[in-house]
Amino acid sequence: MSALVIVGHGTRSAAGVDQFTALVDRVRRRAAGSVGDVEGGFIELSRPPLTDAVAALAGRGHRSLVALPLVLTAAGHGKGDIPAAMAREQARHPGLTYRYGRPLGPHPLLLTALAERIDAALAGADRAGTWVALIGRGSTDPDANAEVAKVARLLWEGRGYAGVEPGFVSLAEPSVPAVLERLRRLGARRIVVAPYFLFAGVLPDRIVARSTEFAAAHPDLDVRVADLIGDCDALADLVLERHAEALRGDIRMNCDTCAYRVLMPGFADKVGRPQTPHDHPDDPVGGHHHHHHDHHHPQRHEPTLRPGQxxxxxxxxxxxxxxxxxxxxxxxxxxxxxxxxxxxxxxxxxxxxxxxxxxxxxxxxxxxxxxxxxxxxxxxxxxxxxxxxxxxxxxxxxxxxxxxxxxxxxxxxxxxxxxxxxSSAVAAPALAGVPVTHRGVAHDVTVVSGHLPPEHPGSLVEWAALGRSRGTLVLLMAVDTIGRIAETLVAQGRAADTPVLMVQDAGHPGQRALPTTLDEVGELAAREGVRPPAVFVVGPVVALAPVAAVAAG
The missing domain is CATH 3.40.1010.10 (Tetrapyrrole methylase, N-terminal domain)
Structure with a gap:
């Protein structure tokens, strides 16, 4: 199994080092069985150094590693410093090979984590009245700065914020005060400053300081600062995803956030679909209208499926x-x-x-x-x-x-x-034109498993009570037992001429709906060769079915 070395650039913040170490431990726990060995180290400023992490793995016999840069965007550290440090390790350990993973962001797991941190800062206030200032590190590399702008756009898409504007804490514009001033001029009354940073450090502290200064100078504004992404399961899972991707050699372009491949909030209709030609809503011909009725009521819980669930x-x-x-x-x-x-x-x-x-x-x-x-x-x-x-x-x-x-x-x-x-218990009758309850006809419905016949010692069904009951009975898994069940219901008090509807293959083109009565249903099921999946509906509601069989779907 390939070993994983997680590479940080280092920080003077003791809290930041602790968070990095905690994440390495979390990755190790969540990778149990799927990754041979996990170590972490820094290229500067902090202990443990990368050289110790690689030496530990090499000492345990690993010759092929995945080196994963723990960076959100590819800038100087990810593009130059970390590969240079790994080259020095290869000189120290002849025969050592490594695959280089790609930066962590942008990725849906990170976008969801950012939205969670922003929502925590909102503490119940609505997204629709909230502007977000997404603050990246800032770089002399325009590509890295463009990535932060991309994340800001992706964070805005489908989540219902008033808007998301990118800013930077060093080396690039707009600065934190500049982006806050821009939002103020756009009419913002509530702003959440969201640091696009993994762990504590000098620069995240500076984001808090600049935001606090701006808020003090503008008491009419509600300015809040969200937490960092931090050590969390989502980040550990993303590290493991990047590790698996590096092993496969599948270093794709921007497919992480491609709405045709990955479920992005508000775009569930696109995943897996071919891209079909359509008119833009602003075209004079029209024909493809995007409805925006629901913007005042943003989705609060975008249910996603994470690795390991x-x-x-x-x-x-x-x-x-x-x-x-x-x-x-x-x-x-x-x-x-x-x-x-x-x-x-x-x-x-x-x-x-x-x-x-x-x-x-x-x-x-x-x-x-x-x-x-x-x-x-x-x-x-x-x-x-x-x-x-x-x-x-x-x-x-x-x-x-x-x-x-x-x-x-x-x-x-x-x-x-x-x-x-x-459930077919309710849907199969409905598709055959029978409501399981109806005003003045049935005020209760009982769904019963027919997989055991009434006399079976393992049966938990109170058949005598069902015989006395006047409501609707829906029998599932009863193809083999329907005759004996019908006899028992009659013996316990249900009228022999109680209407019964048998529905086979509900909703499919071959749907069959056969009306009968309680004293004849067993014989009919045998004669007609009824096969699962079939549902039996017993009770006066059956008489409500239209005379002509209802077409499926």
């Missing part, structure tokens, strides 16, 4: 387009998808190239072995730093064993993102 996603009742917008966004972000037989198969064809798809239906089934294998698969890929999606049909938490996977991940220390889906 498992999203347990409900795919909906069958058709590809009945998944939620959030579920679709998770799929677009996924590196690994573990899919059920009942998950919408067409969605798998639209995944990014190179995504690993694991078919859970092919997992060997023994007594509970299948689920254990699936759990292990989710955990293994998450620990390897992948974004993992577990794609299920319907809603994962309605007879979908979704919570078993949540518990297994929790026990393994793997974070989960829970995305509910449209």
């Amino acid at each position: 498992v999203a347990i996603v409900g795919g909906g009742p069958g058709p590809d387009d009945l998944i939620t917008v959030r579920g679709r966004a998770m799929l677009h972000a996924a590196d690994v998808v573990v899919a059920d037989r009942l998950a919408p198969q067409g969605l798998l064809a639209g995944l990014r190239p190179g995504v690993l798809v694991v078919d859970a239906a092919k997992v060997p089934r023994g007594p509970s072995m299948g689920q254990d294998t699936i759990n292990d698969t989710l955990i293994r890929h998450a620990r390897a730093g992948k974004r993992v999606v577990r794609l299920k049909g319907g809603d994962p938490y309605v007879f979908g064993r979704g919570h078993e996977e949540v518990q297994a991940c929790a026990a393994a220390g793997v974070e989960t993102v829970l995305v509910p889906g449209v």
Whole structure:
């Protein structure tokens, strides 16, 4: 396994050194098993020096390293100083080779971290009335300064701030007071100064000092300074992503922030889509109008899927387009998808190239072995730093064993993102024209698993109560047991002529909806060769279905 040396440029700030050291430790913990060895060192000003970090790795037998510059933009340190320092290490250790990772920014993980720091400074105040001054280090390299301007633009896009303006604390204009004055003249009343810096140091302290001076001179302005990015999981995960990228030799252009590859806030409709010709909204022909109704209500929680997390996603009742917008966004972000037989198969064809798809239906089934294998698969890929999606049909938490996977991940220390889906229990009747509740007809609906027959000792269902009940019953996984269930319901008090609707392949072009009654449903299911997935609806609501079968979709 390749070793990773994280290279800092150094600082006179003891706090900054501590934060760097803490991040190296965090990367080491989060990389357990996926990176052979992790060390960190500085090229100047601070201990431990880079030379000690490389010597430690070489002493443990490593001959091939990834050297990752812990810099946000490629300027003098990243382009010249760190490669020169690594060249000196190669002279000290003959036979040592290294791959050089690229700078950390701009990247969605960093943009999200910046937005979190800004929101913390806002403490509940709204984004729409807030201007942000994003303050970079400043460089004599115009390319590095342009990167800060790019980050400012990306931070503004889709997040609902009044605006984001770039500024610099040294060597480049506008300075901190100059950018604050610019925002004041634009009419800003509340400004968050966001340092585009990883760790504490002389320059971040200077940002605070300049901002405080400006605020004191302009008491009508609300000026706040956000925290630095700092030692956090997002930064550690990004370091590991850059490490993996360097090993693959995949040092791309600006694809980190390409809305056609990566889910960026407010642009969920673009990921994975071909770029189609469209009219600009300002063109006289029109035809492609961007609606801005929602700018007064910016999205507060952009749910994203980070490396090392498992999203347990409900795919909906069958058709590809009945998944939620959030579920679709998770799929677009996924590196690994573990899919059920009942998950919408067409969605798998639209995944990014190179995504690993694991078919859970092919997992060997023994007594509970299948689920254990699936759990292990989710955990293994998450620990390897992948974004993992577990794609299920319907809603994962309605007879979908979704919570078993949540518990297994929790026990393994793997974070989960829970995305509910449209349940076939409600959707299949609706797609066949039957509401599960209706004013004056049914005020309750009970969703029952039919996988065990009523007389089975393992059944947890109170069939006698369901026989007495007047509400709607929806039976899932009951194709093999529907005859015995119907007999039991009649024996416990339901009328034999209670209407029943059987819906097979709901929402698909081949959807079948067969009306019958409780005393005849068992015979009908056998005679018609009903196959899963099928849903049975029992109760007076069935009589509300239109006479002609409703077309799917």
